[in-house]
Amino acid sequence: MKIACLTFHNSSNYGSVLQAFALQKTIKELGFDYTIIDYSNKEKYKFDSLLGRNTEMSRIAYIYKLLSFPYNYFKKRKFINFSNEYLNISKKRFKSLEELKEINNDYDYFICGSDQIWNGTMIRFDSAYFLSFVDNTEKKIAYAASFGKVDISDQEFEFYKRELNNINKISVRETSASVIVKKCSNKFAEVVLDPTLLLSGTEWKYISRKEKVPKEPYILTYCLSNNKEMQDFIKKLRLQTGYKVIGISRGLVPMFRECAFAVPSPLEFVQLFSNASYVVTNSFHGTAFSTNLNKNFFTFIKGERNTATNSRIVDFLENLGLADRIYTKCPKEKINISQPNFEEVNKKLEALRKKSINFLTESLDINME
Numbered sequence: 298m299k300i301a302c303l304t305f306h307n308s309s310n311y312g313s314v315l316q317a318f319a320l321q322k323t324i325k326e327l328g329f330d331y332t333i334i335d336y337s338n339k340e341k342y343k344f345d346s347l348l349g350r351n352t353e354m355s356r357i358a359y360i361y362k363l364l365s366f367p368y369n370y371f372k373k374r375k376f377i378n379f380s381n382e383y384l385n386i387s388k389k390r391f392k393s394l395e396e397l398k399e400i401n402n403d404y405d406y407f408i409c410g411s412d413q414i415w416n417g418t419m420i421r422f423d424s425a426y427f428l429s430f431v432d433n434t435e436k437k438i439a440y441a442a443s444f445g446k447v448d449i450s451d452q453e454f455e456f457y458k459r460e461l462n463n464i465n466k467i468s469v470r471e472t473s474a475s476v477i478v479k480k481c482s483n484k485f486a487e488v489v490l491d492p493t494l495l496l497s498g499t500e501w502k503y504i505s506r507k508e509k510v511p512k513e514p515y516i517l518t519y520c521l522s523n524n525k526e527m528q529d530f531i532k533k534l535r536l537q538t539g540y541k542v543i544g545i546s547r548g549l550v551p552m553f554r555e556c557a558f559a560v561p562s563p564l565e566f567v568q569l570f571s572n573a574s575y576v577v578t579n580s581f582h583g584t585a586f587s588t589n590l591n592k593n594f595f596t597f598i599k600g601e602r603n604t605a606t607n608s609r610i611v612d613f614l615e616n617l618g619l620a621d622r623i624y625t626k627c628p629k630e631k632i633n634i635s636q637p638n639f640e641e642v643n644k645k646l647e648a649l650r651k652k653s654i655n656f657l658t659e660s661l662d663i664n665m666e
Contacts (some may be wrong), residue, residue, distance in 0.1 A: 298405040300661070303426060306384060308345045309369065309376045312493070312582030316411045316561070318383055320492035321345045323654065324408075325662060333384055334400070336391040342626040353418060368546070368560065375562040388474075394423075406661060409430050411441035411470060411492050417453045419445065427460035434465050438660045441489050444477055447608055454497045455526075457481040466660040468653075471609045489653035491585055494646065495647045498590040501523045501567050506563075508517060508568035511543065515571035518544045518556065519583040520597075527597040529627040531556075531577050534595075537632055540574055571592065574632070581610050586609040586664035588617065589646070593655075597624050616649070617642050657665050 302324075306317040317333060324331050342347030347369050350359045362369070380386065391397050407428050409666065413419055414426040428437045461467065461482035468489040469475050478486035496504075516538065518531055535542050544556040545566065559567055567586065570576060575588045576594035587594035596614065600606040614620050619637060657663075 298659075299332070299389070299403070300324060300406045300408060301332045301334050301387075301400065301404040302333045302338060302408040302410075303428065304410060305341070305416060306386065307335075307337050307342075309373050310562055313412050313578070314376060314379060314384075314440075314563050315567070315582070318379075319409075319494075319496050320411065321385060323492065323495045324661075325658065327658065327661070328584070331385060332404070334384045334397070335389065336393060336397060336425065336458060337422045338421065338425065339392075340423075341419065344419075351485045352421070356384070357399055358604050362548065372560050375560070375565075379563045386483055386554040394430055395426050397425055401432055404436070406436050406438060407501075408438045408440050408479045409442060409464075410468075411438050411443065413443045413445035415442050415457070415474075416445035417449070417456065422453075422456050424456075424460055427464060428461060429463065434463055439463045439467045439469070440463050440657065440660075441491055442474065443470045443609070447473040447477075448605070449477060449481075453498065453536055460594075463661060465604075466656075468656050468660075472612050473608050487656055489656050490649050493582060495650060495653060496589075497650070501586070501590060502571050505564045505567040505571060508565045510561075510565065510568045510572050513570070514540045514574040516540050516542045516575045516577065517569055517570075519576070519578045519580050521547060521568075521580050523597055523601075524579060524597055526624075527579060530595065530624065530632070531595070533627060534575060534577065534632055534634075538575065538634070543569065543573075545569065561660055581613070584610055584613065584622075588614075588619065588642065591643070593634065594622060595624055599625070602637050610666075617645050630665050 302320065304317050305313045321331050321333065333447060340351045343351040344624060394429065409426055409428050421428050431437055458481045461478055461484060467478055467479060467484055467486040469486045470491055472488055475486040475488050478484055516534055520527060531542060542556045543559050545561060547560050570586045570592060571590050573592055577599040578584055578593045584596045596610060602611045611623065614622055618641060
């Protein structure tokens with residue numbers, strides 16, 4: 298049977314590209330032909346392009362994007378190379394809902410997900426990300442979709458109500474997303490793992506094994522936004538351990554002067570996590586890879602735990618008994634660098650992995666006996 302997936306795959310974002318790869322690998326191993334639909338609406342395309350500016354981007358953010366062109370171009374080439382080698386993307390690039398209707402009868406099932414494909418701000422209320430171009434509701438499946446928020450507006454409610462009722466099987470990435478689905482459609486949405494966690498840490502290590510990264514001990518930082526408390530924590534950890542710091546760059550300026558620059562490819566990204574002695578991050582996928590690869594990690598959040606940005610990290614770590622890895626401030630005393638008990642964590646993660654894959658097998662009518 299043939300499956301097509303609509304997700305965020307064009308972005309130079311490590312989490313987006315690696316979740317697309319992981320879901321593809323998982324479903325192909327279940328015995329399906331699998332194609333990622335090459336689609337971005339105008340707003341998403343502008344956001345992901347090197348020089349584009351979408352509606353939500355401020356003037357200052359756009360100026361910074363233009364100044365970052367050399368860095369972004371270098372990074373983009375690495376992502377394009379990865380996509381060309383590892384992702385099975387449709388030969389045609391679709392630009393509109395009408396064009397997508399051309400493939401309505403070409404596949405046995407259509408999947409939307411994962412990532413924030415249901416974030417109304419990002420997709421500009423584009424029903425394509427809810428598979429509206431597919432006539433047969435029975436063929437529509439959502440896997441680990443995310444709204445990227447915990448509350449929705451009245452406008453979003455009406456949009457989501459219409460679109461969610463036309464999807465057969467729904468799973469989401471966060472508990473808050475399950476609540477939104479129930480509120481808008483009265484449908485049950487199962488909470489499943491992010492696709493990157495469908496692959497075990499051992500699988501990720503094997504996939505990235507050929508990538509060259511430093512062999513000596515290092516502290517890896519992957520930070521989506523700057524945070525003084527986190528900076529102070531990294532400096533303190535560096536002094537306490539004597540290890541150098543490698544920062545996966547998000548732009549032109551490294552987090553602090555002593556931090557070595559890194560602009561890795563997606564698989565180099567995985568290998569940097571795999572070989573790190575310690576990881577400091579404020580990213581969900583940074584936290585997910587650290588956990589899956591059994592790294593000694595520290596995750597920073599800013600503000601209340603129940604915000605859209607923080608809730609998925611907090612939910613994930615609390616479910617695995619790792620809430621003590623969450624930090625909001627740099628401790629005044631010595632940092633506790635003891636390793637988490639990953640034996641219990643791995644058991645819980647494996648149970649969640651089986652549950653998530655079971656959702657896929659049931660949704661795709663696969664008999665695993």
